[in-house]
Amino acid sequence: MTAEALPIPPLRRDDRGLPFVGRVLDYAKDPVGLFRHHYERYGPVAPWYALGRTSVMLLGPDACGEALQNRDKAFANGPAWSQLVGPFFRRGLMLLDFDEHKGHRRIMQEAFTRPRLESYTRRLHPAIETGLAGWNADREFPSYWRLKQLTLDIAADLFMGGAQDTSRAEMDRVNKAFIACVQAAAGIVRADVPFTRWGKAYRGRKVLEKFLRHYLPVKRAQQTDDIFSVLCHIETEDGDRFSDDDVVNHMIFLMMAAHDTSTVTTSTILQYLGQHPAWQERCREESLALGPEPTMAELEGLVALDLVMKEALRLRAPVPVLVRYTVRDTVVQGVRIPAGTSAALGLQFTHLMEDYWSNPTAFDPERFTPERREDRSHRFAWEPFGGGVHKCIGLYFAGLEVKAIMHRLLREHRWTVDPAYEPPLDNHSLPFPKDGLPIALA
Numbered sequence: 001m002t003a004e005a006l007p008i009p010p011l012r013r014d015d016r017g018l019p020f021v022g023r024v025l026d027y028a029k030d031p032v033g034l035f036r037h038h039y040e041r042y043g044p045v046a047p048w049y050a051l052g053r054t055s056v057m058l059l060g061p062d063a064c065g066e067a068l069q070n071r072d073k074a075f076a077n078g079p080a081w082s083q084l085v086g087p088f089f090r091r092g093l094m095l096l097d098f099d100e101h102k103g104h105r106r107i108m109q110e111a112f113t114r115p116r117l118e119s120y121t122r123r124l125h126p127a128i129e130t131g132l133a134g135w136n137a138d139r140e141f142p143s144y145w146r147l148k149q150l151t152l153d154i155a156a157d158l159f160m161g162g163a164q165d166t167s168r169a170e171m172d173r174v175n176k177a178f179i180a181c182v183q184a185a186a187g188i189v190r191a192d193v194p195f196t197r198w199g200k201a202y203r204g205r206k207v208l209e210k211f212l213r214h215y216l217p218v219k220r221a222q223q224t225d226d227i228f229s230v231l232c233h234i235e236t237e238d239g240d241r242f243s244d245d246d247v248v249n250h251m252i253f254l255m256m257a258a259h260d261t262s263t264v265t266t267s268t269i270l271q272y273l274g275q276h277p278a279w280q281e282r283c284r285e286e287s288l289a290l291g292p293e294p295t296m297a298e299l300e301g302l303v304a305l306d307l308v309m310k311e312a313l314r315l316r317a318p319v320p321v322l323v324r325y326t327v328r329d330t331v332v333q334g335v336r337i338p339a340g341t342s343a344a345l346g347l348q349f350t351h352l353m354e355d356y357w358s359n360p361t362a363f364d365p366e367r368f369t370p371e372r373r374e375d376r377s378h379r380f381a382w383e384p385f386g387g388g389v390h391k392c393i394g395l396y397f398a399g400l401e402v403k404a405i406m407h408r409l410l411r412e413h414r415w416t417v418d419p420a421y422e423p424p425l426d427n428h429s430l431p432f433p434k435d436g437l438p439i440a441l442a
């Protein structure tokens, strides 16, 4: 640490917001606007006040990059994320830190090798086909809600292996339990109080645990190609394996991590392709050149769709902010951050900075072509999957799932969205369109 490091700038009175809540409501209304305001006023390490405490925003790719690289091991995930998502995703990979995280990540990596991804891809297609079978032409098709159902159904099959002796009603209960856990992040009352988001999430976690523990013995006994079974059987070269508790904890976290993020991404792609018919056609041509159930390599070869997905992740990062907590004093961008400080890393803000992107709010997938590569303007300019040791372990799987869904949709449907449409986003947890993102589906 250098002696010249400056202290965090003091928070100005007019930036404190409401008592206790602080600027949480401003964040929910316009997160990027709030971050921009703080960046312009205070610089890349900016103070802000929310939920009874002053913490810091790390703004811009340099500040975010320093925290993600975490060279002095000052930034921890567990204490930060558990403040947000509560105890509902306890001991999920993202909430583990340092040596323990490394040990678990080494085991989990075995569930995301290329041969495993190839087998997940084969499993994706029938689940997508079944899910899309009920999509009919409609001028007011609530695409977000339908996609959410689709990704839940895919997860039930791919993660659970279909949960054979579970009825549709029970599966719906499990899905609701997941949603309750995910939505806890937005709770103002942060305790097990009935009818609050946190109260519902406490009950949700119990439902999920019971459900998974019911299936655990079968999954341990048989080796199948769903993720639940895979987590039960994987081991490292040194013979490290997950315990029963680990499997349950990782399953709950993985399903959460995989579900809403993929739904937001697919729905953003649907919106932009509906507003940009030329891009829709370009993607469709590539998909029509393949069969209905492309291999992993074929999905990776969908060049136009890949550009569109990258641009969708830039414009609407499903995880717009990452959180960290300092377990020791550190310095970011020349500013001293004391131990015990919560930090919010503004990934979405970086994605819209004019210093790194031309016309940043415009939909322009070509910015990712080899000739332009605007994402290379800075190593941390494009970070929808985070960076450093916690970088998303499911990023290749996410690409395959989103592309497999889009591939089938492009082959079977055409759709339009008003070019002037801007979705009213709910930013309480992951950004989702409150109106369900209606499209005209043909």
Ligand code: HEM
Pocket: 077, 093, 094, 095, 105, 254, 257, 258, 259, 261, 262, 265, 317, 318, 319, 322, 323, 383, 384, 385, 386, 387, 389, 390, 391, 392, 393, 394, 395, 397, 398
């Ligand atoms: C478009 C979809 C996705 C996006 C945008 C996304 C984004 C992210 C981000 C930003 C992180 C870093 C969190 C941090 O540093 O604190 C992360 C971590 C993680 N993601 Fe994803 N994710 C996606 C899909 C998935 C999928 C499909 C899976 C699993 C199948 C998954 C599993 C995980 C796990 C386990 C971690 C924690 C990694 C660690 O801490 O070592 N994600 N994800």
